[in-house]
Amino acid sequence: MTSDQARVSESIDIPGVTPADVFDHLSRPANHVDNDGSGHVVGPVGPERLTAKGDRFGMRMKWIVPYRVTNTVVEFEPDERIAWRHFAGHRWRYELAAVDGGTRVTETFDLSPVPDVMHVVYRTAFGFPQGYERNIRQSLENLREVMASR
Secondary structure, eight states: OOTGGGEEEEEEEEETOOHHHHHHHHTOGGGHHHHOSSSOEEEEESOSSOOSTTOEEEEEEEESEEEEEEEEEEEEETTTEEEEEETTOOEEEEEEEEETTEEEEEEEEEOTTSOHHHHHHHHHHSOTTHHHHHHHHHHHHHHHHHHHTO
């Protein structure tokens, strides 16, 4: 599987907010519940705010049964980009860019760092890539609604 086949990405423009506004929102793990398009995020465990590459935070999750994951921030460029991964290595990345009257947010789920054997699991058990494309679109719509209500 090529890197491009192991990644899904969507973008959305959010009017009336700056990249700094969106970055502030995304750097607070408690807000991930509101953005979640999968319906699996239950709540945060850990810091109120992410401040640097290397920060760690947990998430209580539920997919069939409750579980918890610990994430590590792997990219942190204030007002431009934030990304985290958990133990398996896959990443969630948000890239922010100012556009006329707002901010373009690109969310990416990147499975390429994960060993190839796990790709089969993601494709069969989790519906990758179609399920992730749907979840990302919903996540971005949720983010737009949350940011509009600020």
